[in-house]
Amino acid sequence: MQHHTVLKVAAKLLLPFILLFALYVQFHGDFGPGGGFQAGVIFGAGIILYALVFGTGHARAVVPPGAVRAAAALGVLLYTGVGVASLLLGANFLDYGILAADPVAGQHLGILLVELGVGLTVTAVMILLFYAFAGVEGAETDRAVANRDGAERAAAERAVADRGGASRAGPDWTSTS
Amino acid sequence: MPPAVIEHLILVSLLALMTVTAGAIALTRSLFAAAMLFGIFSLLSAAVFVVLDAVDVAFTEAAVGAGISTILMLATLARTNARQRAGPRLRPGPLALAAGLVLLLAWASSDRPRFAAPEAPANLHVAPRYLQEGPRETGVPNVVTAVLASYRGYDTLGEVTVIFTAGIGVLALLGLGGGARRD
Incomplete structure (x- = not known):
């Protein structure tokens, strides 16, 4: 999708707002609909949009796979960390009331941190899934394309044999050049 | 209307x-x-x-x-x-099984309480307490967030772990493809 100027310009214009909206959903989840899950998915979708329009190579430069892998683990670690912290302070596991002097403030802090953990893990796993499925550019993609072309041809021949229909080409998310 | x-x-x-x-x-x-x-x-x-x-x-x-x-x-x-690879369009066996399951579910759902009925068992257990005490106890106006992150925090931890595990599974099967990058 490297030659679609309209797509590129539109994506560039939309991206900051998508990422900002994700942050709003993340931190406004206490007051309105939203929370870590939704925010994580929206943030991940923003990065995936970038990868789709500008190529996975550019997305990998902005959001390195190593960082994604670390963030996925960090989110779960943050969530359990809050639980262990309340445990060490003398309350039950994930009993946030103990985290601050005032139980309500402690609850608020605990919910904020836990939602942040959820958001981190969900964002990271969504990007990770896309990276894994989109694959590497280069050798692997060429092989995938060759596989698909062969299969398409076979399917088209079958379809023609079956009822004279034509086959449809699949989307190619991984091409860069 | x-x-x-x-x-x-x-x-x-x-x-x-x-x-x-x-x-x-x-x-x-x-x-x-x-x-x-x-x-x-x-x-x-x-x-x-x-x-x-x-x-x-x-x-x-x-x-x-x-x-x-x-x-x-x-x-x-x-x-x-x-x-999709072309196969037989209609198989009578699975169709009959699916139709039977639909009939069974329809019959079972006739016994359920009306949707969102206040006297339904699901709305009489812990839900009233969450709705009444939630905003006061957690200081979070959105009760859904309060229930998910605080009262049912353990369940949400399980969900996050499931997502994390799914990510690890895909990673183990497909890898991140981080090897050769072409610019």
């Missing part, structure tokens, strides 16, 4: 559209079309959740079902083959 009737009409037409979409998914041979229809199905069910006043669920369904899942299915199709 009274608002309740209009709401009912919207709900029935949305559910009818979902049924049509599901039928189309089952019948189409083009996997690309099926992926897009799955997205439409999710968007319709998100609209149903909005009508049912479950905005948090609708939000999740729209973002996960209509957004990310569709993209991931398309990304998978880019790796594989966009058409």
Whole structure:
């Protein structure tokens, strides 16, 4: 999708707002609909949009796979960390009331941190899934394309044999050049 | 028309559209079309959740079902083959099994309490306490967030672990493809 100027310009214009909206959903989840899950998915979708329009190579430069892998683990670690912290302070596991002097403030802090953990893990796993499925550019993609072309041809021949229909080409998310 | 009737009409037409979409998914041979229809199905069910006043669920369904899942299915199709192998169109055995299951579920659901009935067992257990004490105990106005992150924090931890484990599983099977990068 490297030659679609309209797509590129539109994506560039939309991206900051998508990422900002994700942050709003993340931190406004206490007051309105939203929370870590939704925010994580929206943030991940923003990065995936970038990868789709500008190529996975550019997305990998902005959001390195190593960082994604670390963030996925960090989110779960943050969530359990809050639980262990309340445990060490003398309350039950994930009993946030103990985290601050005032139980309500402690609850608020605990919910904020836990939602942040959820958001981190969900964002990271969504990007990770896309990276894994989109694959590497280069050798692997060429092989995938060759596989698909062969299969398409076979399917088209079958379809023609079956009822004279034509086959449809699949989307190619991984091409860069 | 009274608002309740209009709401009912919207709900029935949305559910009818979902049924049509599901039928189309089952019948189409083009996997690309099926992926897009799955997205439409999710968007319709998100609209149903909005009508049912479950905005948090609708939000999740729209973002996960209509957004990310569709993209991931398309990304998978880019790796594989966009058409289903031709097979027998109708198999009587599985069809009879599915029809029997539908009848069984319809019969079982006739026994359920009316939707959102205040006297339903699900609404008499811990829900009243969460609704009444939640905002005071947690200081969070959105009760859904309070229940998910605080009262049911352990369950949410399980959900996050499931997502993390799924990510690790895909990573183990496909890898991140971080090797040779071409600029």
